[in-house]
Amino acid sequence: MPAVNSAPLLRLEGIRKSYGAVHALNGVDLEVRRGEVLALVGDNGAGKSTLVKTIAGAHTADEGRILFEGDEVRVSGPQAAAELGIATVYQDLAICDNLDVVANLFLGREQVKAPLAGRLRRLSNAAMEQRTREVLAELSVTTLRDVRRPVSGLSGGQRQAVAVARAVLWGSKLVLLDEPTAALGVEQTDMVLGLVRSLAERGLGVIVISHNLSDVFRVADRIAVLRLGRNAGTFVRAESEPDDVVAAITGGRLLSGAKAS
Amino acid sequence: MSAVRADAPGRDGARLGLAARLGAARDADWGPxxxxxxxxxxxxxxxxxxxxxxxxxxxxxxxxxxxxxxxxxxxxxxxxxxxxxxxxxxxxxxxxxxxxxxxxxxxxxxxxxxxxxxxxxxxxxxxxxxxxxxxxxxxxxxxxxxxxxxxxxxxxxxxxxxxxxxxxxxxxxxxxxxYLPSWLAWLLLVVAVAGWWADVALRRRARTRLSLTTRPLSHDVAACLAPAAFGALVVAYLDGYFGVxxxxxxxxxxxxxxxxxxxxxxxxxxxxxxxxxxxxxxxxxxxxxxxxxxxxxxxxxxxxxxxxxxxxxxxxxxxxxxxxxxxxxxxxxxxxxxxxxxxxxxxxxxxxxxxxxxxxxxxxxxxxxxxxxxxxxxxxxxxxxxxxxxxxxxxxxxxxxx
Structure with a gap:
């Protein structure tokens, strides 16, 4: 197992996926390293969602290889992805509004203790709450003060933080985020982008799908562009301009007014 | 990246004004x-x-x-x-x-x-x-x-x-x-109350051990005494007829x-x-x-x-x-x-x-x-x-x- 930080955590080679006659992915390569935020951008229908779903195990590729930590793997379903350490935070977040933050973080994997067996074992509420506070502190999430409040009272950014913290809590190595800043205000966006960076600082690999190039340039280390199901270039953030990325997204034509701010 | 400022209203009781306190009371789960x-x-x-x-x-x-x-x-x-x-x-x-x-x-x-x-x-x-x-x-x-x-x-x-x-x-x-004989009703009440008190105490201890915030002690004392007093009242009152x-x-x-x-x-x-x-x-x-x-x-x-x-x-x-x-x-x-x-x-x-x-x-x-x-x-x-x-x-x- 390579211990070097730059060795790829996830490597996709020649991924193909068709829905009937529609070729959603036409041989896509992708690489994410530990401690790196990779932004996945592209126009609608470029294949971003299909690619993420392939990694997340929501569906399997027709062709191509997936290497995770250097080994070829088959991500046959969401469960298999979770076992590998791949967590996906979808746009709808999949959290229960009526439960508090602690309950949401541990949902389905509650810490329990004796005496009864099976699902009748008692919840270790205090222990779960303590672990929740630790994880939130590690992620520098200071907005969730009362972890015993129902999630329904939280803002969009806070809810995103809950969903991300859940991925961290379960020791995920790679986190996929689908449009994490969509529909968030300025301050909330700041918070979520900060959260994404702190995931990378913890040594996780992060893939962020986003339409918002200004967000992408603030958070990503590298930017991979998809166009019509093919790779259309990979940019190192520090060495590129938004215009280059826009050109790659649109296929070389620089549209007036499409400049990212 | 820096940590983010709180965008939720502060919930530290000491610093809350009266209006905020009323607001917090409205937010709270009123239970029974x-x-x-x-x-x-x-x-x-x-x-x-x-x-x-x-x-x-x-x-x-x-x-x-x-x-x-x-x-x-x-x-x-x-x-x-x-x-x-x-x-x-x-x-x-x-x-x-x-x-x-x-x-x-x-x-x-x-x-x-x-x-x-x-x-x-x-x-x-x-x-x-x-x-x-x-x-x-x-x-x-x-x-x-x-x-x-x-x-x-x-x-x-x-x-x-x-x-x-x-x-x-x-x-x-x-x-x-x-109906229960009087002694049995009181015995059951004592056992139930003792169990409840033990539960409240154990939960408090579990939280203290992990240095989590605990409710004010007065809340826990009230949570212990109120059901005990109410239970005693019910048993004593029903004993005035056929019993519990x-x-x-x-x-x-x-x-x-x-x-x-x-x-x-x-x-x-x-x-x-x-x-x-x-x-x-x-x-x-x-x-x-x-x-x-x-x-x-x-x-x-x-x-x-x-x-x-x-x-x-x-x-x-x-x-x-x-x-x-x-x-x-x-x-x-x-x-x-x-x-x-x-x-x-x-x-x-x-x-x-x-x-x-x-x-x-x-x-x-x-x-x-x-x-x-x-x-x-x-x-x-x-x-x-x-x-x-x-x-x-x-x-x-x-x-x-x-």
Missing amino acids: VPVLIGLALIWLVFQLLNENFLTARNLSNLVLQVGVVGMLSLGVVLVLLIGEIDLSLGTLAGMCAAVVAVLLTNHGWPTWAAIAFAIAVGAAAGLLQGGISVLVGVPSFVVTLGGFLAWQGVQLTLLGNAGELRVEDEFVRGIANS PWLLVVLIGISVALGALTTRTQLGRHLFAIGGDREAARRAGVRVDQIRVLVFALAAGLAAVAGLIAVSRQFAVSTGTGGGTLLLEAIAAAVIGGASLFGGQGRVYQALLGALVIASVENGLDLLGKPSSTKDIATGAILVAAVSIDAISRRRRAARGA
């Missing part, structure tokens, strides 16, 4: 307070209108009156928690009552066997309905509406042309007609067990999760379908027990047992007690308090010699009022949280 206030008001009004209302004798009767609806409402609240509805529980109770009566009176089964069989029949019926709803994907409203009709049909068939079957069994008659009815022990015992199940266990957490967002629960690995079927079976088993209580109250089963507005009253009780019809909200013992509200209104109006038409109108008005208050407070909370 609204239904207790409502109950106190109803009792006050009836006592002022008729001085016999708060006598030991009448309150003892009230406990017996609350039995069937109360037991049924415990099952209803479980079903509501997972965001489902079960319209069949009333006639299911009636069918199970008929099963017990037929086995005891016509077939001479031993008491325990007849009771166990009836509860098993109830649970099996619930299993069937839950299974159809989950596996076929028919909404529980429709499946249990079918059940409502079918179980009533079975009940009528079992009772035959006579339409009524008497039950002479001493044990069954005793369920709603026997066994039925009260059964009701409280089952609701404590279900309360622990829903709030303290992994299964209970999953019930709330399913009621809150079924798809999110499923993605988190909760075995949603299995648990839904289980809840329908459990509620139906409790309905069978409610049927037993009905038999015990009437010494007989008739075609009307479990019918009429019984189930609707049980649903009303759960909702008055704070359960949400949309799932994910509710507490078991508060449903029992809701049932007490409904029984109190009926009992009080009976004392005043009012016809049942008045009772129906009053119960309906109280239900709508209770749900309206709940809806308003919820909307406020949601508006403040957003």
Whole structure:
């Protein structure tokens, strides 16, 4: 197992996926390293969602290889992805509004203790709450003060933080985020982008799908562009301009007014 | 990247002004307070209108009156928690009552066997309905509406042309007609209170050990003393008549067990999760379908027990047992007690308090010699009022949280 930080955590080679006659992915390569935020951008229908779903195990590729930590793997379903350490935070977040933050973080994997067996074992509420506070502190999430409040009272950014913290809590190595800043205000966006960076600082690999190039340039280390199901270039953030990325997204034509701010 | 500033209002009590404090109070989970206030008001009004209302004798009767609806409402609240509805529980109770009566009176089964069989029949019926709803994907409203009709049909068939079957069994008659000796009532109270105090202390210690925030000590002391004082009052008062009815022990015992199940266990957490967002629960690995079927079976088993209580109250089963507005009253009780019809909200013992509200209104109006038409109108008005208050407070909370 390579211990070097730059060795790829996830490597996709020649991924193909068709829905009937529609070729959603036409041989896509992708690489994410530990401690790196990779932004996945592209126009609608470029294949971003299909690619993420392939990694997340929501569906399997027709062709191509997936290497995770250097080994070829088959991500046959969401469960298999979770076992590998791949967590996906979808746009709808999949959290229960009526439960508090602690309950949401541990949902389905509650810490329990004796005496009864099976699902009748008692919840270790205090222990779960303590672990929740630790994880939130590690992620520098200071907005969730009362972890015993129902999630329904939280803002969009806070809810995103809950969903991300859940991925961290379960020791995920790679986190996929689908449009994490969509529909968030300025301050909330700041918070979520900060959260994404702190995931990378913890040594996780992060893939962020986003339409918002200004967000992408603030958070990503590298930017991979998809166009019509093919790779259309990979940019190192520090060495590129938004215009280059826009050109790659649109296929070389620089549209007036499409400049990212 | 820097940590982010708080965008939620500060919740450190010391720094809150009066307005913020009121706001926080509005946000808080009021628990049983609204239904207790409502109950106190109803009792006050009836006592002022008729001085016999708060006598030991009448309150003892009230406990017996609350039995069937109360037991049924415990099952209803479980079903509501997972965001489902079960319209069949009333006639299911009636069918199970008929099963017990037929086995005891016509077939001479031993008491325990007849009771166990009836509860098993109830649970099996619930299993069937839950299974159809989950596996076929028919909404529980429709499946249990079918059940409502079918179980009533079975009940009528079992009772035959006579339409009524008497039950002479001493044990069954005793369920709603026997009382604890004074010493046993006090002993049970002491044991229950000691258990509750130990639980409060252990929870506090667990949090202190992990250096988590704890409630102010005064809260915990109040949480210990209030139920003890209230329990002592109830036992002392009911001792002034025949004593504490066994039925009260059964009701409280089952609701404590279900309360622990829903709030303290992994299964209970999953019930709330399913009621809150079924798809999110499923993605988190909760075995949603299995648990839904289980809840329908459990509620139906409790309905069978409610049927037993009905038999015990009437010494007989008739075609009307479990019918009429019984189930609707049980649903009303759960909702008055704070359960949400949309799932994910509710507490078991508060449903029992809701049932007490409904029984109190009926009992009080009976004392005043009012016809049942008045009772129906009053119960309906109280239900709508209770749900309206709940809806308003919820909307406020949601508006403040957003």
